[in-house]
Amino acid sequence: MPPIKRTKFKLTSEQLLEMFYWLKLIRAFDERLSILVKQGKVRSGVYTGIGQEAIIVGTCFGLRREDFICPLHRDLGALLMKGVDARTMMSQMFAKTTGLSKGRDSALHSGVNELGIFGNTSMLGANLPVAAGLGYTFKMEKSDNVVIAYFGEGASNVGDFHEALNFAGVQQLPIVFICENNQYAYSVPLEKTMAIDDVAIRAEGYGFDGVAINGNDVLAVYQATQGALARARGGDGPTLIECKTYRWHGHSEHDKAFYRTDEELAMWKSRDPIPTFTTYLRARHVLDDQKLKEIESKVEATIEDAVEFASSAPDPSPEDAVSDLYA
Amino acid sequence: MSKELSYLEAIREALAEEMRRDPKVFVLGEDVGPYGGAFGVTQGLHEEFGDLRVVDTPISESAIVGISIGASQRGYRPVAEMQFADFISCGFDQIVNQAATLRFRYGGRATVPIVVRAPSGGNVGGGLYHSQNPEAWFIHRPGLKVVAPSTAFDAKGLLKAAIRDDNPVVYFEHKYLYRRAKGPVPEGDEVVPIGVAATRREGSDVTLVAYGAMMTPSLEAADRLAKEGVEVEVIDLRTLLPFDKDAIFRSLDKTNRLLIVQEDVKTLGIGAEISAVVMEEKFDRLDAPVMRVAYPDTHPPFSHILEGANLPNADTIAAALRKLAAY
Ligand SMILES: Cc1ncc(C[n+]2csc(CCOP(=O)(O)OP(=O)(O)O)c2C)c(N)n1
Ligand SMILES: [Mg+2]
Numbered sequence: 001m002p003p004i005k006r007t008k009f010k011l012t013s014e015q016l017l018e019m020f021y022w023l024k025l026i027r028a029f030d031e032r033l034s035i036l037v038k039q040g041k042v043r044s045g046v047y048t049g050i051g052q053e054a055i056i057v058g059t060c061f062g063l064r065r066e067d068f069i070c071p072l073h074r075d076l077g078a079l080l081m082k083g084v085d086a087r088t089m090m091s092q093m094f095a096k097t098t099g100l101s102k103g104r105d106s107a108l109h110s111g112v113n114e115l116g117i118f119g120n121t122s123m124l125g126a127n128l129p130v131a132a133g134l135g136y137t138f139k140m141e142k143s144d145n146v147v148i149a150y151f152g153e154g155a156s157n158v159g160d161f162h163e164a165l166n167f168a169g170v171q172q173l174p175i176v177f178i179c180e181n182n183q184y185a186y187s188v189p190l191e192k193t194m195a196i197d198d199v200a201i202r203a204e205g206y207g208f209d210g211v212a213i214n215g216n217d218v219l220a221v222y223q224a225t226q227g228a229l230a231r232a233r234g235g236d237g238p239t240l241i242e243c244k245t246y247r248w249h250g251h252s253e254h255d256k257a258f259y260r261t262d263e264e265l266a267m268w269k270s271r272d273p274i275p276t277f278t279t280y281l282r283a284r285h286v287l288d289d290q291k292l293k294e295i296e297s298k299v300e301a302t303i304e305d306a307v308e309f310a311s312s313a314p315d316p317s318p319e320d321a322v323s324d325l326y327a
Numbered sequence: 328m329s330k331e332l333s334y335l336e337a338i339r340e341a342l343a344e345e346m347r348r349d350p351k352v353f354v355l356g357e358d359v360g361p362y363g364g365a366f367g368v369t370q371g372l373h374e375e376f377g378d379l380r381v382v383d384t385p386i387s388e389s390a391i392v393g394i395s396i397g398a399s400q401r402g403y404r405p406v407a408e409m410q411f412a413d414f415i416s417c418g419f420d421q422i423v424n425q426a427a428t429l430r431f432r433y434g435g436r437a438t439v440p441i442v443v444r445a446p447s448g449g450n451v452g453g454g455l456y457h458s459q460n461p462e463a464w465f466i467h468r469p470g471l472k473v474v475a476p477s478t479a480f481d482a483k484g485l486l487k488a489a490i491r492d493d494n495p496v497v498y499f500e501h502k503y504l505y506r507r508a509k510g511p512v513p514e515g516d517e518v519v520p521i522g523v524a525a526t527r528r529e530g531s532d533v534t535l536v537a538y539g540a541m542m543t544p545s546l547e548a549a550d551r552l553a554k555e556g557v558e559v560e561v562i563d564l565r566t567l568l569p570f571d572k573d574a575i576f577r578s579l580d581k582t583n584r585l586l587i588v589q590e591d592v593k594t595l596g597i598g599a600e601i602s603a604v605v606m607e608e609k610f611d612r613l614d615a616p617v618m619r620v621a622y623p624d625t626h627p628p629f630s631h632i633l634e635g636a637n638l639p640n641a642d643t644i645a646a647a648l649r650k651l652a653a654y
Contacts, residue, residue: 095630103630122456157385187362193385318636322625
């Protein structure tokens with residue numbers, strides 16, 4: 001099969017602005033969570049995706065409700081884009097009854113079948129065989145829905161990753177595997193855990209294509225995803241897209257990240273996906289000061305409202321600890 | 328009087344001393360290298376012993392255990408770290424099918440001197456996948472040994488014993504105790520033998536058996552009962568497989584009443600086994616039914632309200648003791 005071309009999937013000005021809104025909202029959501037952790041208001045492990053937002057926006061943008069996503073610990077934005085409202089998401093992080101887990105878990109361990117969101121456990125890679133199962137049903141039903149499954153480069157060393165990709169390749173399943181290669185798995189840099197430069201080449205061993213792209217360029221991510229989605233929807237099987245990126249914060253908010261240099265971080269911050277996209281939009285006269293202000297205040301209002309809602313939402317009661325164990 | 332260490336430091340000291348004593352001892356796991364482990368247990372080891380003996384592995388629990396087993400067949404004594412006990416499920420097969428059965432399959436002509444360290448337990452706001460107590464999975468598997476220290480002294484002494492043991496040992500270290508439990512530690516070659524319980528408090532009215540982080544509320548409850556005129560004998564199991572039946576029986580000969588306290592869920596935890604053994608062999612000594620205080624049969628929720636409702640505490644333990652004493 002030929003490599004994915006950067007086919008031009010056209011986007012209108014409105015769509016471009018919508019993408020921009022999502023980038024800003026997801027960034028703001030994570031930044032707020034980071035502050036809430038420091039204030040002791042959110043007590044869970046928070047794993048931000050700050051710096052990696054272009055991957056989520058570029059892959060989730062334009063998905064159908066019926067398509068499934070299998071997000072991971074940094075992919076809070078994917079849940080928002082797939083239809084979980086900000087209030088519910090914030091409640092989840094506050095461990096309130098109004099969250100997806102009703103206070104039983106605060107992290108991204110919950111899903112919503114009606115919205116096409118699978119909630120993984122903490123076990124890295126464990127979402128990938130599930131993605132294969134979801135994709136298999138689309139194949140059985142001859143539908144053209146797809147699954148987007150996310151994983152870190154670190155998780156591509158887990159056995160589950162290989163078992164899932166093998167099955168997806170054999171069965172030609174409609175899955176787009178998105179590797180968020182942020183260079184580190186907790187403290188360990190990529191070169192200490194794999195003897196290859198690009199996770200993308202792992203796809204070859206399972207009989208389908210893998211490409212490595214700039215994960216900080218939202219349009220590049222979008223174009224690559226659209227190409228892969230078109231193939232998946234058309235019955236041509238899975239694709240692996242490796243998005244090279246970097247996480248700005250520590251592994252979790254408790255990690256000081258002493259294992260990397262300030263220079264490295266500064267270099268990646270200079271590749272911040274948001275200003276890059278802002279410049280692009282301004283140059284095309286899609287975005288001006290007026291629109292920027294509108295979007296920024298909408299983002300701020302959404303976050304404020306969500307925090308307000310979650311803070312005053314009811315706590316779970318002890319009975320909730322032992323219910324919902326069986327249907 | 329020897330020096331005082333925290334439980335966490337005691338584990339680190341045991342590792343360092345054993346690595347100095349025996350060049351065949353090495354550690355492997357995720358982030359255990361320069362970073363010093365997710366909790367800092369292996370801090371300083373990489374500096375002292377280098378890359379080859381302090382191995383930062385990929386995220387591959389099954390491989391971490393499998394590699395340990397392989398090395399053990401060539402005379403090495405690997406100490407594998409699971410980042411959280413919850414993730415031991417990802418290395419389960421290698422532990423229960425490969426390690427536990429090897430000697431049996433080899434006609435008694437080989438040993439598997441590995442240790443799998445697993446930071447377990449709740450009360451740290453960890454939620455579903457960072458709070459579990461999966462010890463019962465392993466006490467159900469002949470060929471393994473399972474230990475769970477509650478003091479800094481035992482943390483060091485049992486780890487040294489585990490490293491020197493020729494059998495696979497699963498070593499549960501309780502996260503709640505890491506920095507909270509402090510005390511003297513054994514010096515030099517002194518170890519804490521596997522399979523021997525410790526009597527933490529003498530008493531003649533009720534026997535209370537517990538381990539790990541449950542020791543603190545158990546002793547507190549025993550103190551309360553003493554003020555009410557009931558003398559509770561408190562036994563710290565320290566080893567769960569094989570557990571010290573004789574110590575329990577000796578105490579029962581005095582008290583004729585038994586309470587078992589476990590942080591693990593109630594159904595088929597170690598309490599069930601101890602209770603059954605006591606029924607079979609000590610029925611005539613019992614003046615009251617064997618009772619258990621345990622975690623309810625549910626998953627550890629994140630919300631501190633829910634977690635607090637689930638965890639056994641001095642109140643619930645004292646209530647059970649009163650019931651037993653009055654029986
Ligand atoms: C099976 C398993 N082992 C260990 C962990 C602990 N852990 C959580 S995140 C992480 C690093 C993940 O790295 P990567 O997959 O690259 O994703 P990133 O966090 O960089 O986005 C580790 C080791 C886990 N969650 N699951
Ligand atoms: Mg990573």
